[in-house]
Amino acid sequence: MTDQSRLIGGCACGNARFSVSGPPVRAGLCHCLTCRKAHAGAFNPFLVFTPDQVTVEGPLASWESSPGYRRHFCGRCGSRVLAENFSQDGEAEYEISLGSFDDTGIFAPQYESWVVRREPWLTPLDTPQFMGNRQGD
Template sequence: MNNEIHEGGCACGAFRFRASGKPRRVSLCHCMTCRRVHGSAFGAYAIFARDDVEMSGRLETWRSSEEGRRHFCPVCGSVAYMEYASHPEVDLPLGAFDQTGIFEPVYELWCTHREPWLPAGVRTEYPEDRPK
């Protein structure tokens, strides 16, 4: 049994989370939505089973695709997490964790939109979404 607890939250502290154990996977996403939502060249996420994450605080939700829901703090606007309707998972942004360096991405999605100045071939790459 893995009893690691990883905490984090939004920039202003109005939203908090506690993730138990290890993530199912850790990734970088270069899709245009992640780029725009994060205001960066990519989004970086630790994906946990939904039942392994406790959350507190008020959030707003934006339906970013047919399946995708992005949740954000209405006070500071920070990305809190994202989820897909058909998956019992929560994608927590790496930058929202209280500690740094605890998870390393093992694959990248939507590399067709990756900035050319970012290194290629560092981890498994998918041109678009990963196979299910």
């Protein structure tokens, strides 16, 4: 069984690695157009952590995909490593995609956001569904 108190992962080439300690703040699945394009996939399942829970090693490049939302990725292989999301009150959260972790099956999404963009062939999860951003974000 996976030790969920300390999880590790990183980019595809191994140049950037991360570890997280403690449980995530929440787990979601996003269908928004930016996540779809940034991940070249139909959706992005992710875990949210506070910055003090996350340690990153290795150089990262970044870009701001929307105001207050910065995506960090490996400059060598292009794999997304984490996203930094700043709320209106200036608090930061780190989103890490489930696919970036070394282990699988660690957490299931607790909600889906931007379901208005969900592929019609995808079955909705049995979780709260949000047409846009999750309420509270």
